[in-house]
Amino acid sequence: KTTVDRGRGAEEQTGGTGASGHRRAEKARAKMADDPELAAIRQRRMQELMAQQGGGRGGMPQNPEQAAQQEEQRKAAEEQRQDMLVALLTPDARERLNRIRLVKPEKAMGIENMLLTAAQRGAIGEKITE
Numbered sequence: 001k002t003t004v005d006r007g008r009g010a011e012e013q014t015g016g017t018g019a020s021g022h023r024r025a026e027k028a029r030a031k032m033a034d035d036p037e038l039a040a041i042r043q044r045r046m047q048e049l050m051a052q053q054g055g056g057r058g059g060m061p062q063n064p065e066q067a068a069q070q071e072e073q074r075k076a077a078e079e080q081r082q083d084m085l086v087a088l089l090t091p092d093a094r095e096r097l098n099r100i101r102l103v104k105p106e107k108a109m110g111i112e113n114m115l116l117t118a119a120q121r122g123a124i125g126e127k128i129t130e
Contacts, residue, residue, distance in 0.1 A: 085112060088119055092130040 085094065101108035118124050 081112070081116065084116055084119065088115055088124060088128055090127050090129050093128050096130050 089097065097108055097111060100111065115124070115128065
């Protein structure tokens, strides 16, 4: 026979935390908040994240010249990418990839990335057909 300890609450019987579990969690959080070493680690991490995002501005450039320069670099990289794809793919294959791009742009980008990576490794010897 199995007996249930009637002295325990429903939370303890079902494995829940109950009020005592919440109090322990609150004490642990309070202890962590008082820890100066943990606070310093959090502060450093926050500064790193802010620096990665360009000072907390979501990665946006700080002035119009930087914006123009970044846009120019993006266009140049995209042009270089397209030139490499022209060298790798036959006209029919490029046409098919463009049709895929109309329906599933992320799929087309993945295919392009795979092709460019394979070409950089030297795994592609001749133009790819449809």
